Amino acid sequence: MGRRKRFDPQDAKEAMKQIFWQQGYEGTSLQDLERVTALPKQSLYREFGDKRGMYLAALSAYEAEEVRAASRILRAHSDPKQAFAALFDAVLRPVEEQDDRRGCFLCNAASDRTTIEPAIDTWVNAAMVRMLATFTAALGDTDKGDQKARALLAGYVGIRVLARSGLPTPDLRMAANRLIESTR
Amino acid sequence: MGRRKRFDPQDAKEAMKQIFWQQGYEGTSLQDLERVTALPKQSLYREFGDKRGMYLAALSAYEAEEVRAASRILRAHSDPKQAFAALFDAVLRPVEEQDDRRGCFLCNAASDRTTIEPAIDTWVNAAMVRMLATFTAALGDTDKGDQKARALLAGYVGIRVLARSGLPTPDLRMAANRLIESTR
């Protein structure tokens, strides 16, 4: 048996998530990834295969952490209006309080995907479908739940993109409030 | 006075718009731009300054054409519900009929912007604000028009991003229908 790894692949995934989220796939180089993970690219290549593998690892870390946290918020409320109010609040507070304009990594990836490869496109689409299922579940027996879930997902994605584009936070709040009202 | 241009800068802008819309800023190289415009990069540099100037030219062509066409659709109906129904229909038909999954170039640019430069960020944000004003005007005197305009903009942006990510068209239609209902 040979030499032990000196790094934790989870730590590498987390660091890669942060920079791919901020700068996108094409906007992030191997040099950037070396710097943020503090690892030589040879180690990254051995662990993740190629740059696309690194990107997919970053996306799956995002789903495991941020998306899962959002799901927990939705499930913590049985009333749909309160559930979505809590979700939008959790999403908007970092923008309002820390001017965190990164948006949603998944939403960014949805726009950022054409020239990468089909496996990534498929993955991102599947992740959006899972998010839709989460929104549908949160609406429960609500009248017209299927339509509302889709409109809420679109609104949610839109708010995240508009946050990233720099729209003022009062506008984002107004949009969120209206979407919350529409859960009825 | 010297030699006349052998090309129309508007044609160049249009060709650059198409490829930046499809592949994004970082995903498009000078070689790509030469190919689609059929011009040597020296001519592009002389006309547009640098790659960012080419990108801004492409974005402004998009606003002048696609965004302006959307505005005309909204203004062609005095009833807000009909106006937005027509807008969403115009946006969803190419997805349904030709599987056109490019989404909205402005929305893509909103996600694609962090590492380019502040002037582009500012421009994209201002374009979103102009779009918001168009949506607000289309709602006219509607009760809670300000909130509705913002929710409609978020929903619109979200639908465009979800279209690009590959969500099935029935889901997109359901979201649009729900957003149209919410204009009341």
Added chain:
DNA sequence: GATAAAGGTTACTGATCGGTCCGAAAAAAG
């Protein structure tokens, strides 16, 4: 026809890109 100005063509630049190769180092087994 000469001149000045502008555009087109081609070559060139230094840097960076994603990815590979190879020897050195470290760890475990025998």
Added chain:
DNA sequence: CTTTTTTCGGACCGATCAGTAACCTTTATC
């Protein structure tokens, strides 16, 4: 202690990147 296996570190690869320079060609004016 030696051998085998695995990881680390640095060098290297061909290609591409955004951008510049210089020269040639074309055009209009005088």
